[in-house]
Amino acid sequence: MLQRTEFLLGELLTNLRRNGLLTLAAVITVMCSLVVFGLFNLANTNLQNILLEEARKAQISAFLAKDLKAEETDKLEKAIRALPEVRDVAYVSSKEAFERLRKELDSPVLDSLGGEADGRLPAKFSVTPRDSKAIDAVAKQLKGMAGVTDVSYGGQVVRLLNDLLKQVRLAGYVALILLALATCAIISNAIRLTIYARRREIRIMQLVGATDWFIRVPFMLEGLFHGLVGGLLAVVVTFALYRHMAHVAESLLPFLRLVKPETLLWSYTLGLSALGAVIGIGSSLISMRQFLKEA
Amino acid sequence: MIVFRNVTVRYDGKVEALSRVNLTIPDGEFVFLVGSTGSGKSTLMKLLYRELLPTEGSVYVGDDDVTQLEAKHIPLLRRRLGVVFQDFRLLPYKNAVENVSYALQVIGAEPRDIHQRALSALGRVGLAHRATSMPGQLSGGEQQRVSIARALVNDPTVLLADEPTGNLDPETSLDVIHLLESINESGTTVIVATHDREIVNLLAKRVVELDSGRVARDAVGGYDRQGDDHFDAPREEEISEPAADEQGAGDATED
Known part of the structure; x- marks a missing residue:
């Protein structure tokens, strides 16, 4: 051999x-x-x-109407939490939203606006779906809810x-x-x-x-x-x-x-x-x- | 025993290389196959080692009809035959004993025995002392002996030699023929195709003469004895046209 x-x-x-x-x-x-x-x-x-x-970090922003009262906001949060596809909900106030934006953009123009910009950005709920595939369905449901003016999410990117x-x-x-x-x-x-x-x-x-x-x-x-x-x-x-x-x-x-x-x-x-x-x-x-x- | 039964070979469906040849060669016989160029000698040889399939008829080597052989069994048929050619077909970069060994290596023989068997085959052709010479250092006659040793090394029952002396001078030719004769004496069937008249006439062996694909004569002894000369001028009446109904009936298939 x-x-x-x-x-x-x-x-x-x-x-x-x-x-x-x-x-x-x-x-x-x-x-x-x-x-x-x-x-x-x-x-x-x-x-x-x-x-x-x-996909893992995909979140939906549900923007809230400006005149939404605190109890209505609470009710809305409960309703969103009750949705089966939703894993987590976090409230982001108008002020927080502005802070985040300022951090992200790091622009002196925004700084110069100071507190005046407060309240111009709508408050929102950051909603994390259980499964990124369900993101479209969750967004649609959120959009239909009273008090939600608009939704935006990274679905397009995904x-x-x-x-x-x-x-x-x-x-x-x-x-x-x-x-x-x-x-x-x-x-x-x-x-x-x-x-x-x-x-x-x-x-x-x-x-x-x-x-x-x-x-x-x-x-x-x-x-x-x-x-x-x-x-x-x-x-x-x-x-x-x-x-x-x-x-x-x-x-x-x-x-x-x-x-x-x-x-x-x-x-x-x-x-x-x-x-x-x-x-x-x-x-x-x-x-x-x-x-x-x-x- | 080798038997050709009604063998016809037509190339491209037209040219008839062999025409209803019937021939029987018993085991251990020495046969000269003679005839002019194109008479069908090589075609007859090729049928034996299944280089070629006949258009019609059967060819038996031992008990096997080689025309019915499956492709995968062709190598086994060829291991029972030894073939020698006019141009020796040695590998120039291998020495004599390596050339002979090659024939055993490629059929998967027991590697331990190969060298010894190759040396003893070279001994049989009287070239043991040139075992390590390269083909280029050997004379034509010696090269042909090496190629005969290669054909013999696997102990074939039949040795086919197609114009083995075609490239050799008369004296060396005679040596090679005597070598083939001695191989035949040890029991191997030997078939030699040649148009070397001297040699055929010198040995009183069976001579089968082919003429335009037909067996024109089958007898013992050289055939100058009858005074006619079939080699140089085939007689007109022996060249017969193939019958019309045979035309295009089939093709000779190269295999």
């Missing part, structure tokens, strides 16, 4: 050495394809994360993110398919050249009674080599790029929480090299099939 493996590995090395430049081209193509796919996937993961976070996520995912898969096809074409061409260079050996193998599978193995190993090495290089490049991009993004947008590269490293190593291996072996089988048919 050991010697047989040695023989096959010897054949593989001969093949790789013989078309060194093409081996390089095949490996690099696999790498590029998988880097693009890997980056798409990372973008997808991060968007999904952001979306979940956004929906927008969701749509974006779908698009990114779709683009990722389309890119994967197109790149996989291109990669297959390049690998199978590389292997076709190897086959051509080794046609004498193959003819002899066929004549002395080697099985088609035995003849295929060295070429499958070659495809596997292209795919695996390309896949592993892709992991290195993808994560180097990701680390860099995450660093830049986080320094530009401090509130952004991107997924830490370390937590994804192993699953990507496994995933990208497996994908590379499948593409590599698949391509070699395609070109072998053609040759064995012709022979």
Whole structure:
């Protein structure tokens, strides 16, 4: 067994050495394809994360009529609390609302308005739904309640993110398919050249009674080599790029929480090299099939 | 036993390479297959190792009708045959013993025995002392011996040699033929396709002459004895046109 493996590995090395430049081209193509796919996937993961976070902190602001009396406000709060989809309700007075706005905007113009601005902003209830998916339904109910003049919530942002996520995912898969096809074409061409260079050996193998599978193995190993090495290089490049991009993004947008590269490293190593291996072996089988048919 | 029964091979449905050939070769026989270029010698050989399927008829090697063989069983058929060609077909980057070993390696033989078996096959063809020589360092005759050793290494029951002396000078040719004869004496059926008249006439062996795809003569001994010359000028009446109803009936399929 050991010697047989040695023989096959010897054949593989001969093949790789013989078309060194093409081996390089095949490996690099696999790498590029998988880097693009890997980056798409990372973008997808991060968007999904952001979306979940956004959804978690999604709150509805229910603005109250200015002339609403204290007891009416209490009644309204009870009614909102009674809604089954509502997790929490917090009252934000007109003054508090103004303070928050001033903090958020940090603008001297607002400061100069001083207490005068007090009362111009409506008081509101901050309503947190139990489930971000119920946010539309809760908002609708709130809007129908007496004393509520208007509602606003981050529903648009969540929906927008969701749509974006779908698009990114779709683009990722389309890119994967197109790149996989291109990669297959390049690998199978590389292997076709190897086959051509080794046609004498193959003819002899066929004549002395080697099985088609035995003849295929060295070429499958070659495809596997292209795919695996390309896949592993892709992991290195993808994560180097990701680390860099995450660093830049986080320094530009401090509130952004991107997924830490370390937590994804192993699953990507496994995933990208497996994908590379499948593409590599698949391509070699395609070109072998053609040759064995012709022979 | 090798049997050709009503074998017709038509290339592209038109050109008739073999035409209703019937031939029986008992085990252990030595047969010369002669005829001019294009007479069908190589086609007949290719049918035996299933490089080619006949348009019609059956070909038996031992008990198996090779025309009915499933693709996955073709390698097993070929392991029972040894094939030698005019151009030796050695791998230039492997030395003599490696070239012979290769035939065992690729059929998954027990790795521990391979080197010994390859050396003993080289011994059988008288080249044990050149085991580590590269093909480029060997003479034509020696290269052909290495290729015969490769064909023999898996102990085939039949050895097919397609123009084995085509690239060799007369003296070396004779050596190679005597080698094939001695292999035959040890029990292997040997079929040699050649148009080397000298050699055929020198050995009193069965000679099957093909002419335009038909068996024109099947007898023991060289055939200059009758005074005619089939090699250079086939007789007109022996070149028969294929019957009209056979035209396009089927295609010879390369396999």
